[in-house]
Amino acid sequence: SLIDISFTSNVLPNLLQILLTQQNNISFLGCMTQMYVFVSLAASEYFLLTAMAYDRYVAICDPLHYIARMSRKHCAGLITAAFTVGFGESMGHLVLISKLSYCASHLINHFFCDVTPLLKLSCSSTFSVELFIYIVGTLLGFSSFLLTLTSYVFIISAILKIQSSEGRQKAFSTCASHLTCVMTLYGTVICLYMRPTTSYSLERDKYFSLLYIALGPVWNGLHPEMICKRIDPLEGGRPVFEA
Secondary structure, three states, rough: HHHHHHHHHOOHHHHHHHHHHHHEEEOHHHHHHHHHHHHHHHHHHEEEEEEEEHHHHHHHHHHHHHHHHHOOHHHHHHHHHHHHHHHHHHHHHHHHHHHOOOOOOEEEEOOOOOOOHHHHHHHOOOHHHHHHHHHHHHHHHHHHHHHHHHHHHHHHHHHHHOOOOHHHHHHHHOHHHHHHHHHHHHHHHHHOOOHHHHHHOOOHHHHOOOOOOOHHHHOOOOOOOOOOOOOOHEEEOOOOOOO
């Protein structure tokens, strides 16, 4: 909930201000801050989604040991690790992008300071930034996706072994919104960032970004109550950029 509130609050209020007042100026510091907060929260959310997938794996596949394996201490450790890694690796984006030269147009073809339009706006080489994005995306993003996928392989296997259709439906209902959120967020981030700058389409990317920012928190808000169900399934705009 904290990530979803902060994620949307970082972008949407400023977008509404631009639409209502036409005041579309943003300072260099403000732009870098918005980008850093956005990337940090996005990265933290992916790691939290991985932790949530593990939570569902334990709840469905090993419910009798759930309290021990998902204790308050373990949960606190997972949350701390997600935020630490998310905000830590985003410092690399901030340092590399802030050192780029913006000597041409200062008009950002987007409704917030995202990585892609800033790279397109730079008149210096963006190779180091793109290389960093690919390395981080491969090491951290792919690792979290692989762990999430592995969890769901075991979860689906356990659900298919449930004999009653009602039990299978209850088990799947505890994972449906999370799985939808995972597919939406991973799909959009791959389309937006894991490709060379020559293939960027900023007009199309605006719609992907809006989907990423607005729809993800909606899916997160649709999670059913988990505590009473964990064992049951087994029983039955364009801002102006000032350099």
